[in-house]
Amino acid sequence: MLMPDDAKKGSLWVNGKILPWEDATTHLIIHGLHYASCVFEGERAYNKKIFKSQQHTNRLFNSAKILGMKIPFAPVDIENAKTALMEKNNLTDAYIRAFAWRGGEEMGISAPATSINVAVGAWYWPAYFPKELRDNGISLGTSQWRKPAANTAPTQSKAAGLYMLGTMAKHAANEAGFHDALMLDYRGYVAESSGANLFIIKDGILKTPIPDCFLNGITRQTILEIAKDKNIPIEEKIILPNELYDADEVFLTGTAAEITAVGQIDEQHYTVGDVTKLLRSTYETLVRS
Ligand SMILES: Cc1ncc(COP(=O)(O)O)c(C=O)c1O
Incomplete structure (x- = not known):
């Protein structure tokens, strides 16, 4: 709530x-x-x-x-x-x-x-997801709704109209038993959840989609800065759904969601790994410093 x-x-x-x-x-x-x-x-x-x-x-x-x-x-x-x-x-x-x-x-x-x-x-508003969910990882179900191209909607504006899609996607995901929706973009590339950016970790490399048709979140930028400071290799790249299913760790970033581990996408399960834990604890310290 x-x-x-x-x-x-x-x-x-x-x-x-x-x-x-x-x-x-x-x-x-x-x-x-x-x-x-x-x-x-x-x-x-x-x-x-x-x-x-x-x-x-x-x-x-x-x-x-x-x-x-x-x-x-x-x-x-x-x-x-x-x-x-x-x-x-x-x-x-x-x-x-x-x-x-x-x-x-x-x-x-x-x-x-x-x-x-x-x-x-x-x-006053404590957390977007309850603590035990944030610790163990939330579940995401892939939405039928896709993020529109930058020449179809003002995708770099935090415009209320764009959230019509997020609300429909999240409602459908919740009805199907997931905590939130994973949204692909108009090309079928992995984009983000209904209200937060997405990162994956594979073989120690932090990967995140290029924000060319969705918000380049302030939390996303903060996590990239933290990763750079900690010498964690970063790739901002096109991520296809099959790469997501092969990931070691997945997490979301956003002002509301903060750093939320993802424990499941569709039928695929993930454990909350060390990189997610390190980035989350560093973020939690930074916002209170
Ligand atoms: C659709 C969407 N993507 C990403 C984000 C993350 O942005 P930020 O980290 O600036 O809160 C938000 C939150 O504002 C959002 O609503």
Whole structure:
């Protein structure tokens, strides 16, 4: 669950003002809701400090720019909003959701005169998957839904519309008894899970798909930096499904998922190996440092 019930006791930052949860509302007839003109960020704070906060803010602005939306605040305003909200909601470890969307001044596919609205939410949220699952590895089922090409959808934007696919893929995987979905791309190459990047380890080499039609996650980039520091050989490459089934270790990375071991993909089982454990413990130390 992404949002515990007690989050609703907190406040949100909306277009420059901090408002109680129940007052942070919007009209039903807005472009963002009907035409998916909405972008968002998912961030985590550890010990009162948001991990890579500036990078997340930069990505929010870039996601909006890709969708032709000009956020009417400066990046520093969003940085300050996140900090102020953490304080207001009295949070130490938190999940932060910053987002921007088109309002309802115009409805229709073309709506350039709509206002661009921005809000930030922040609440306590311990882990995406329960600890025992993260330790023993989650299961992934391959989805029938594929990641679209970069000229079919704005794949480098964290755009709400793209998550329609992730939700359908994850629902189908859950119904089939898996914890999450593995998504291939439009070419049949391995891409990522419904909401996190994917790594495999084979013969001591860390391998991960080239993010040319899905997000190059901030956690993914952090893991590549950690691996480089530890002299673990890295290959960013095309990964076909058969290479995945032959892997020694598999794990996911994402702000929400953090470093989550994968114990099963379809019928193939994996043990949680030493490289996954080393990268995970280094990441856990880094985010709290
Ligand atoms: C589809 C998808 N891929 C990958 C990621 C990982 O990105 P990050 O590590 O920046 O959180 C996320 C999370 O934002 C995501 O939603």
